Amino acid sequence: MQIIQFRSHTAFNARVYTALTVIGFSGLALTLLYADTLSIYALLLILLLCVLLLLYALPRAVRYRKGEVGERRVLRALKTLPDSYTAVTNFTEEGKRSGDTDILLFGPPGVVTLEVKRYSGTVMYENGSWWRVYPDGGKRPLKHVSLQARSQRQQMQKIVLQLKESDPDMPSGYIPVQAAIVFVGTERLNLIGLDIPAVKAEDLKDYLLKQPERLSRTQVFGLLKAFLKRYAA
Numbered sequence: 001m002q003i004i005q006f007r008s009h010t011a012f013n014a015r016v017y018t019a020l021t022v023i024g025f026s027g028l029a030l031t032l033l034y035a036d037t038l039s040i041y042a043l044l045l046i047l048l049l050c051v052l053l054l055l056y057a058l059p060r061a062v063r064y065r066k067g068e069v070g071e072r073r074v075l076r077a078l079k080t081l082p083d084s085y086t087a088v089t090n091f092t093e094e095g096k097r098s099g100d101t102d103i104l105l106f107g108p109p110g111v112v113t114l115e116v117k118r119y120s121g122t123v124m125y126e127n128g129s130w131w132r133v134y135p136d137g138g139k140r141p142l143k144h145v146s147l148q149a150r151s152q153r154q155q156m157q158k159i160v161l162q163l164k165e166s167d168p169d170m171p172s173g174y175i176p177v178q179a180a181i182v183f184v185g186t187e188r189l190n191l192i193g194l195d196i197p198a199v200k201a202e203d204l205k206d207y208l209l210k211q212p213e214r215l216s217r218t219q220v221f222g223l224l225k226a227f228l229k230r231y232a233a
Contacts, residue, residue, distance in 0.1 A: 001081040004232070006090045006100075014064035020057035024050050070118035070184040070201075071102050077201045081208065084108055084217050086224055091231065093155060101152045106224045108213035110176030111160065113152040114204075117145055118184040125191040125198075133190070145181055146196050153179035159227070167226040171219035180207070 027050040035043055071089065078087055085107035092100040103114040117123075122133040123142070130142040157177045164170045181198040183189060191198055199207045215223070 001078055001083060002086045003075060003079075004086060004088045004228070006088060006092070006232070014061060014068050017057045017061035017064060020053060021061045024054035024057060027053070066118050067116070070116045073184050074103060074114065074116050074182050074201050074204065077204050078103075078105070078208075081107070081205060084220060085208075086220075088227075093159070101156070104156070105208070106220055106227070107208070108215050108217075108220065109208065109211035110178065110214050111156055111223070112208065112211075113149065113156055113177070113179045115145060115149040115152060115179070115181045116184060116201075117181065117186075120185050120187070122188040122190060123183060123186050124189075125194045127193075146194060146198075149179040149181050149196050153177055160223075163223075163226045163230065167229065169222045169226040169229070171215065171222045173219075174214075175219075175223060176214050178211075180204075 027046065031038070031043065031046045031050065038046070075087060075089070078085070085105060088104040088106070090100045090102065091104050101113050102116040105112040105114060119132055119142070121135070124131045124133050124139070125146070130144060130146070131139040132142050133139050160175050160177055164175075179196050181196060182201055182204055183198065184201045186200055189198060189200065197207065
């Protein structure tokens with residue numbers, strides 16, 4: 001399988017917030033080291049600024065690092081797919097600075113948008129709500145990841161229609177666009193009534209290979225060529 005990497009907002013944000021975190025810790029260390037040379041007001045002000053910086057940057061650095069690691073693990077799980085598949089990472093439509101699709105997969109089933117989430121323990125979906133369940137039975141609400149997956153699928157469906165109208169390399173006929181949610185590090189999925197496929201990363205390859213093959217190798221190549229011509233130029 002071929003992997004084409006677009007600029008990763010997740011990786012960029014991870015580097016930015018990690019750098020801010022380092023600055024915050026360094027500022028604390030230097031301030032304490034030279035505390036005897038500062039007035040009490042200057043000392044308190046600098047310490048307050050460093051703490052505020054850490055409170056802002058550290059949780060974001062951890063979150064984006066986890067996201068980056070999760071995406072890499074999914075790509076490793078896909079690596080042994082046949083060469084009729086191509087993965088495009090971190091696709092963002094023109095004019096948007098956020099809301100990127102973690103992985104776009106082009107292959108015989110058509111186009112599959114993959115929304116990657118990294119949660120440990122048990123993830124539950126019930127009555128339209130997402131939860132993370134802890135060993136003691138406690139629950140914490142999670143973001144509505146299926147809403148993100150639906151949005152990415154709809155975005156890609158529009159792109160496919162636009163390309164069919166404007167690019168001669170696009171294959172004729174119907175091009176399926178599917179969405180799937182991929183969980184990394186999750187031990188158990190308890191999904192009741194979810195209308196979008198959701199799998200653990202280690203089961204993703206088998207799930208994809210069981211999908212009906214709707215496009216020939218030539219059609220997949222034409223679709224990918226038209227997409228990259230427009231978005232990777």
